Amino acid sequence: MTGMRLREHSGGRRQEAAADLALAVVLLLLGLLATGPAGRNQPGTTPVDAGCLALVTVATLALTGRRLAPRATLAVVTVAVSSYLVLGYPYGPVLLTFLVAVYTVAVRLPIRPAAVAAAAALAVILVHVFWSRGASPGLPGVLPGSAWVVVPFALGVAVRTNRETVARARAEQARRQADEERLRIAQEVHDVVGHGLAAISMQADIALHLMPKRPEQAEAALTAISRTSREALDELRVTLGAVRRGTERGPVPGLARLDALRERLAGAGLAVDLRVTGEPRPLPGAVDLAAYRVVQEALTNVLRHARVAAARVRVDYGREELVVEVTDRGVGAPGAAGHGLAGMRERVTALGGSLTAGPGPDGGFRVSARLPVEARR
Template sequence: MTAMRERQRDNRWQLATDALLALALLVFGLLATPLAGANQPGSVPVDAGCRALLTVAALALVARRLAPLATLAVVTVATSAYLVLGYPYGPVLLAFLVAVYTAAVRLPVRRAGVAVGSALAVLLVHAFWSRGPEPGWFGILPASAWVVVPFALGVAVRVNRESAARGRAEAARRQADEERLRIAQEVHDVVGHGLAAISMQAEVALHLLGKRPEQAEIALTAISRTSREALDELRVTLGAVRRGGGREPVPGLARLDALRERLADAGLAVTLRVTGEPRELPGAVDLAAYRVVQEALTNVLRHAGVAEAEATVGYGGDALTVEVLDRGVGGGGGVGHGLAGMRERVTALGGELAAGPRPDGGFRVAARLPVEPVR
């Protein structure tokens, strides 16, 4: 509804500006044509018929954007009749110029070319049959200039507009693709971590169900809590996407303790260290750092085959660093979307990410994210 009202307002504005243009050309024509006739011996003096044709040619431009083809036809007939009747060259051709330019801008090039070519043929009638001076073959070139120049200018403007529109459409597609990728990454991180923890806890529950049912109950309780927390975080993420902004509350480093508890329930003990002076971080940096730690620890849970890992968060003067270490055999198993997603998050913020096996065994993931220097 809003878009429709905006289009209607634009149409009214265009109609008003075209009416002002037509009125200006009419006044100019009525005032300047007698002066032009004084310098053109042999031309028919200005009379009521001359003024009527000037009026028709000028006022037809009111509808030039609504009906460019019809406007060109009316202006061409009025202008050609004006010249055939022998009235002075001059302002009437300005209305013809505007009509040709409008057709070139508003109509497809092929259709505009046919229409403008027909208009030129009609206009050239006066070169060989007129009550005033007959320029003959010598009049073809100057008469053609009144068609070729505005037509070429109109086509150039149309091509530039179409190119700009394609550029805007391409930019919009890129933005949509980037947004879809961001959403996919958020969902992957939330769901992937939750499912990894649930899978590990479910295996523990199945293993203990027959022998130690009371321990299986603890694992099932952890599954319930982990799934509920993952669903809550997923709702927050999708809710922020629906709102198109205002992403609150988003996960951040303040939730690392809760992450550590969930992983402990799943069987992975995480030693968390913080170095430097903790401070408020930009939202994008805070989220990216949390996601890197979350994904790296999820990979340890899935692939490393160990019960312990270390996570370190370092607050530096101009950068935040995060590091996750394990001594397992496959902590880097997330070399697909997980590791690629971590790298994309970090590099998008101008940071660096390193991931690979440790010399003494295990796997290391480390990221450096630039932040405002401390003052």
């Protein structure tokens, strides 16, 4: 990854250097070809000679290093253009090099050093206003002379500010995406590991209770522990593998696995009465996963907190929404802390659904989730 970034950075630098060279060549040709005709329309200026063309060449070729050394480039261009004007040569394309150099300083440097460099350039460039071999513009020339600095400097600052705003927005978006991904991973790990450990803990308690008097039944509980731990590890391995690869998970659990979930919980001592109404049909992957996780987490909470041996799960396939409901007759309820209920609610609301959790009408605890059949786009 680092090598790829270095190659991309190197390629970007080469493109910038090529663009600066092309700009310098265009301005050089323009200066060499257009300065003479410009002088013929400006009486009182010094005739174009070799010195004039040399200063044009120096000012334009200095732009090839404007991104690498913006202050040095501005210094060279300022001296060349100021000398050009003081010697009385005609206004011409060479002034464009000064505009580009000032703009570059404003774009590439922080505001304070950029302002200092631009102010120094302005002081030097205004020398010709009061002293020149040709006709000096005098005091009326201060305003247009200052505009050669103020306008490109203001434009450069505006461009730099906009770039910084865009960069901050992108960084904030990347941070939010990273936070959302961490939360998603935490929810997945919580769902996989939390359910598996709760079932294993209950199965271990059963095995310890049965071992002295009914070892053959204790062996069945230990077998269930082995099976549950393998299943949890396999699902965790799939989840973490997808995270490392930066891809979406492959096969994900859905409502089709409810029978396997019920069997696993039966081994932990929780009998689950599963009732399905409506016409079962394929669901969007995100909806199917969210519904399964709600049932899994709710039953895990029953196993941990309710101190009952039975729970009921209802799945209703409606025309426009899917309803899953888990109820028990226990005396406990999930604590406020942790990822359980909060994770369920975030999963459901992210898909445009709703989740309610609280005491049931006949006692115990009830978790009910409504999910649209089509995931929110």
